[in-house]
Amino acid sequence: MVLTCLTGFCGFWGLYGFVTWANALMIKGHDIDAGTAGLVVAIFAITAVVVKPLVGWITDRFFGGARKTPSLVIFAVFALTLVWFGSLSSPTAFIWIAPLLGGAAYGWTALLVALIPRLVPASVTGSVAGIANAIWQLGSVLVPLAVGAVFSATGSFNAAFLTLAAGPALAILMMLPVRDRAEDRKQATSAESDEKVPESV
Numbered sequence: 001m002v003l004t005c006l007t008g009f010c011g012f013w014g015l016y017g018f019v020t021w022a023n024a025l026m027i028k029g030h031d032i033d034a035g036t037a038g039l040v041v042a043i044f045a046i047t048a049v050v051v052k053p054l055v056g057w058i059t060d061r062f063f064g065g066a067r068k069t070p071s072l073v074i075f076a077v078f079a080l081t082l083v084w085f086g087s088l089s090s091p092t093a094f095i096w097i098a099p100l101l102g103g104a105a106y107g108w109t110a111l112l113v114a115l116i117p118r119l120v121p122a123s124v125t126g127s128v129a130g131i132a133n134a135i136w137q138l139g140s141v142l143v144p145l146a147v148g149a150v151f152s153a154t155g156s157f158n159a160a161f162l163t164l165a166a167g168p169a170l171a172i173l174m175m176l177p178v179r180d181r182a183e184d185r186k187q188a189t190s191a192e193s194d195e196k197v198p199e200s201v
Helices: 001-032 036-062 070-084 093-120 122-154 156-174 181-195
Strands: none
Touching: 001 036, 001 070, 001 093, 001 122, 001 156, 036 070, 036 093, 070 093, 070 156, 093 122, 093 156, 122 156
């Protein structure tokens, strides 16, 4: 549960760090006009409307309800896309990558929310969910300060986005030891199937 809380903290670091700073960084770092920068952030945010329910449906349909493995994949895409975004300079490129970045930034949230009830007894699910969300929100509180300090010190657009990418990259490390009961059950079922001896005809 503690690791899941830290995972969410790292995820929110990248998510709300982008929402808070992307507009200013594009304008100051690459002289992108305010309208285009706003469009990029809007496209990034709009993807959440589609991505969250879609990710939930895909994991239920094709991953047997597993949350850990899809989360790891999404965090990896999120970190790599933030690094990629930081290397861009063209307004057109920012617009094209915004949906992919937005999908990765928001996709993990539905999975971690669904994972929490599997980690604790039903009697404390509400309390733990509240604690987890509070810890996750700390990421959104601290990341603007960190990114601002890095950009002020370096003046580097790329360095600022590497700072953002550190969040989802660390989330992968935090998530690795977490046990997902749905994946455990799936592995156990698979092992039992392999052990069965076919009946002779």
